[in-house]
Amino acid sequence: MLTLEKNARIVFAGDSITDAGRDRTAEPGGWGFGTGYVNQIHCLLSAIYPDYELVTINSGVSGDDIVMMAERWQRDVLDLEPDYVSVLIGVNDVWRHFDQPFWKPKRHGIDVYEQVYEDLIERTLPHVKGMIIVGPFMYEANQQEPMRAMVSRFAECARRLAERHGLPYVDVQSAIDRYLTRQHTCIVSQDRVHPYERGAVLITREWLRAVGFDWEREAIDD
Known part of the structure; x- marks a missing residue:
């Protein structure tokens, strides 16, 4: 059974995997969801659960x-008065350690990631009905590849935070690994991080599983 309440407002926070080219001029919740998993979730919830009228x-x-993300959390998340907040963050926290070896941008480790994430969860939970934590992932099968290995450590951190606060955890990496x-990874992602639309389906399916989406639903108002 779907764990989201009717007429709820769901805010998706994250990086480019969530952004996916969304229209920043759009009325929030109205249109311009991008081409990624957020748009797919929106379409499926709207089509299969029309009676829920989820935003x-x-x-x-x-x-x-x-x-x-934390610097704009008030404006980008809390000011939108969500009922539920879904968070997918972490791959850029890792990527900056690998993709700019000749330039030294500000980098931080998993300790900062955990502390800031913990603060965001504690700051948000008093104002919402629930949060969904999506673990960061890569479209990379070799678990010993250095960036993939670090992403996995960040994902385990996100899982611990979800368990600590009794929140659903969406394990996208396991679905990708299967x-x-x-x-080959080139079927679902060009750079092992940003999914094509079919790669986004793997995220969408696991997210919907976490909230009890019924793929066989026929009755309305049940």
């Missing part, structure tokens, strides 16, 4: 790490 808002910002036993 979907995409607040993802391309390039964000957890520190950058997929990559049969197909």
